Amino acid sequence: xxxxxxIPTILRQYTGGAKTVEGAGDTxxxxxxxxxxxxxxxxxxxxxxGSLRRFVNVYVNDEDVRFLGGEKAALTxxxxxxxLPAVAGGAR
Amino acid sequence: xxxxxxxxxxxxxxxxxxDHPDEACxxxxxxxxxxxxxRFVPMLNAARSPTFYEFDSMDLLRLYREMDDNDxxxxxxxxxxxxxxxxxxxxxxxxxxxxxxxxxxxxxxxDDTQDFRSFRIVDGExxxxxxxxxxxx
Numbered sequence: 271x272x273x274x275x276x277i278p279t280i281l282r283q284y285t286g287g288a289k290t291v292e293g294a295g296d297t298x299x300x301x302x303x304x305x306x307x308x309x310x311x312x313x314x315x316x317x318x319x320g321s322l323r324r325f326v327n328v329y330v331n332d333e334d335v336r337f338l339g340g341e342k343a344a345l346t347x348x349x350x351x352x353x354l355p356a357v358a359g360g361a362r
Numbered sequence: 363x364x365x366x367x368x369x370x371x372x373x374x375x376x377x378x379x380x381d382h383p384d385e386a387c388x389x390x391x392x393x394x395x396x397x398x399x400x401r402f403v404p405m406l407n408a409a410r411s412p413t414f415y416e417f418d419s420m421d422l423l424r425l426y427r428e429m430d431d432n433d434x435x436x437x438x439x440x441x442x443x444x445x446x447x448x449x450x451x452x453x454x455x456x457x458x459x460x461x462x463x464x465x466x467x468x469x470x471x472x473d474d475t476q477d478f479r480s481f482r483i484v485d486g487e488x489x490x491x492x493x494x495x496x497x498x499x
Contacts, residue, residue: 278426279435280459325457327419334419355459356421357436358403360385361416361443361451 273301273345276352284312293351298328299341301351315340324345325356364464364480365459365494366399366438375468376478377404378442382470387415392431392437399437399464410458414453415441440466448477450488457482464491467488 272292277285285291291309293302306313316326321341328335329352335343345351370390374494376388387407390399403425417425429435439460443451448467450458457467461484469477482489 278459280461324492327422329419329423332423334423336419350427352423354426356419356457357387357422357439357459358409358414358416358418358449359391359454359457360409360411360439362411362413362453 272347273304273349273351275301276350278354280355281312281353284309284315296345297341298322298343298345298351299329301345302341308361316346325358327354327356328352329354363396363492363494364399364438364466365496367496370399370402371478371495373402373404374466375442375478378468378470381407381442383412383444384410385412385415385444386468387417387439387441388438389425389440390438391432391434394433394435397437400459401432401434403488412444436460436463438466439463439470442468442470444470446471448479450483455483455486455488 272294275291275293277289277291293304294300295304302313302316316323322328330338330343331350370410385407388404390404391401392398405417407415409416437454447468448469450465463483467479480493482491
């Protein structure tokens with residue numbers, strides 16, 4: 271069961287510079303566990319206390335996973351996952 | 363140093379003035395590795411706030427897909443501060459995730475003084491840089 275994952279520039283330090291990596295898992299959480307086993311350090315940048323970080327956006331087939339159940343979002347073979355850090359900030 | 367065309371500087375400032383008192387935000391994309399900000403892309407501030415900005419998540423995905431297809435990267439990421447100086451806040455620094463980008467800040471605190479500054483934000487460290495405005499074209 272393979273899922274293609276697009277990695278943003280800032281996280282490519284964990285993937286040896288690779289822009290896309292392959293992973294497996296029937297949920298996003300399982301996929302992230304699988305990615306962590308191959309690219310140690312990645313999980314911490316995506317997940318905090320078991321939930322996706324507020325300022326990291328994850329998309330499954332171009333849909334924001336926040337609307338698909340977050341880390342419980344179901345995955346199937348051939349899905350595409352994209353990770354993008356939020357572009358955010360402000361004077362506050 | 364950031365080298366940027368005057369018409370793009372003017373477009374960023376105009377966007378910041380238009381959205382005042384909310385913060386305005388956007389990017390200027392350019393060819394990968396060129397360090398040339400060429401394509402002005404104003405973004406919607408999904409937070410619609412005077413003290414916070416965030417690109418809408420679907421807009422963000424479309425923007426990065428588009429840049430990918432065009433072999434572009436975000437050379438400049440800009441936003442405005444509407445009541446404070448054009449200097450990265452603690453929030454700006456902790457959320458800066460493009461170490462290769464020039465972070466441009468514009469302050470719209472004063473109506474007639476233009477405060478347009480550029481910074482590198484890498485691993486939580488802020489370095490101000492010179493802005494060279496290019497005339498013509």
